[in-house]
Amino acid sequence: MPVCKHCGAKWSWSDTLKRSWTFRRGMRCRNCKKKQYQTRSSRKKTSLIAGLIPVVLIPAASLFDLAPGSILGLGMVLGILCIGVMPFFFELTSKEEPLW
Numbered sequence: 001m002p003v004c005k006h007c008g009a010k011w012s013w014s015d016t017l018k019r020s021w022t023f024r025r026g027m028r029c030r031n032c033k034k035k036q037y038q039t040r041s042s043r044k045k046t047s048l049i050a051g052l053i054p055v056v057l058i059p060a061a062s063l064f065d066l067a068p069g070s071i072l073g074l075g076m077v078l079g080i081l082c083i084g085v086m087p088f089f090f091e092l093t094s095k096e097e098p099l100w
């Protein structure tokens with residue numbers, strides 16, 4: 001779980017998840033109310049995880065000859081799984097870093 005670089009408070013899984021939706025403009029720490037940003041390396045990790053969905057989905061669909069409904073269902077399950085593990089890959093910084 002990420003730790004606030006300003007006050008050292010550990011963010012909970014649900015807090016990180018909620019704040020991650022707004023992380024482009026920084027996320028406010030619940031403890032010290034200072035803005036925190038996702039680090040560039042952590043951003044790469046989380047986008048890599050999201051990118052894994054089609055990598056798993058497309059071969060699985062052709063391999064098991066899945067119906068469109070099943071592909072959609074599997075995609076949703078994978079999406080939820082990805083969102084669930086994302087907070088574990090979050091790292092925070094007090095300074096905003098350029099996107100790339």
Ligand SMILES: [Zn+2]
Pocket residue numbers: 004005006007008009029030031032033034
């Ligand atoms: Zn803090």
